[in-house]
Amino acid sequence: EVHLVESGGGLVQPGGSLRLSCVVSGFSFSSHYMHWVRQAPGKGLVCVSRINFDGTKITYADSVKGRFTVSRDNANNTLYLQMNSLRADDTAIYYCAREMVVAGTDLDYWGQGTLVTVSS
Amino acid sequence: QSALTQPPSASGSPGQSVTISCTGTASDVGAYDYVSWYQQHPGKAPKLMIYGVINRPSGVPDRFSGSKSGNTASLTVSGLQAEDEADYYCSSYADSSNVLFGGGTKLTVL
Numbered sequence: 001e002v003h004l005v006e007s008g009g010g011l012v013q014p015g016g017s018l019r020l021s022c023v024v025s026g027f028s029f030s031s032h033y034m035h036w037v038r039q040a041p042g043k044g045l046v047c048v049s050r051i052n053f054d055g056t057k058i059t060y061a062d063s064v065k066g067r068f069t070v071s072r073d074n075a076n077n078t079l080y081l082q083m084n085s086l087r088a089d090d091t092a093i094y095y096c097a098r099e100m101v102v103a104g105t106d107l108d109y110w111g112q113g114t115l116v117t118v119s120s
Numbered sequence: 121q122s123a124l125t126q127p128p129s130a131s132g133s134p135g136q137s138v139t140i141s142c143t144g145t146a147s148d149v150g151a152y153d154y155v156s157w158y159q160q161h162p163g164k165a166p167k168l169m170i171y172g173v174i175n176r177p178s179g180v181p182d183r184f185s186g187s188k189s190g191n192t193a194s195l196t197v198s199g200l201q202a203e204d205e206a207d208y209y210c211s212s213y214a215d216s217s218n219v220l221f222g223g224g225t226k227l228t229v230l
Contacts, residue, residue, distance in 0.1 A: 035219065037166075044123070045158070045166065045209050047219040059217045095165055104154035105213045106171035113165060 009114030022096030124222035142210030150191035154213035
């Protein structure tokens with residue numbers, strides 16, 4: 001059975017940093033692109049970052065470029081999101097999601113999300 | 121990286137059909153057959169309902185169907201049921217490997 005479990009969220013002051021982790025199981029992690037998607041309270045979904053199989057092809061939303069860094073450890077089935085210079089508008093639930101192997105960017109499995117709150 | 125455009129709300133009575141639109145541009149929805157739809161109940165993670173414009177993942181009822189014409193994709197829910205009440209989001213691949221979501225549509229079953 002496929003599982004994605006995020007961790008690392010919490011309360012952080014503006015300008016601070018957090019590192020999110022997403023541990024996966026039940027599938028071949030290295031065979032899938034992975035995504036971080038966030039959802040601010042009461043708002044819609046936004047794709048924060050997308051990373052290919054080996055971390056050599058990465059895209060970011062304009063709002064996080066230069067502040068967030070995505071990476072993956074295929075040996076340990078773990079996806080990461082390093083978030084620096086956090087701002088109040090980064091407050092959101094952060095989901096990791098698996099991209100299907102078929103052509104496209106469809107996300108067929110999602111974690112339960114981890115809440116990041118940026119506030120003084 | 122502008123979001124795709126969805127109506128904020130839609131509604132229908134049990135048994136009826138409702139269609140939710142998702143409008144993009146020639147650089148995203150119009151350029152690729154890579155449109156997906158997600159259902160999200162309150163407090164839950166999104167669930168994939170349609171991928172590749174028209175395909176249903178295993179376990180998704182055939183009451184859910186997708187289509188696309190030009191720069192607009194659509195999700196149709198037929199034979200509405202109470203459990204279909206949720207937020208629905210479209211998504212599309214876009215130029216430069218970006219992934220765009222729509223703003224979401226709250227579906228109410230009357």
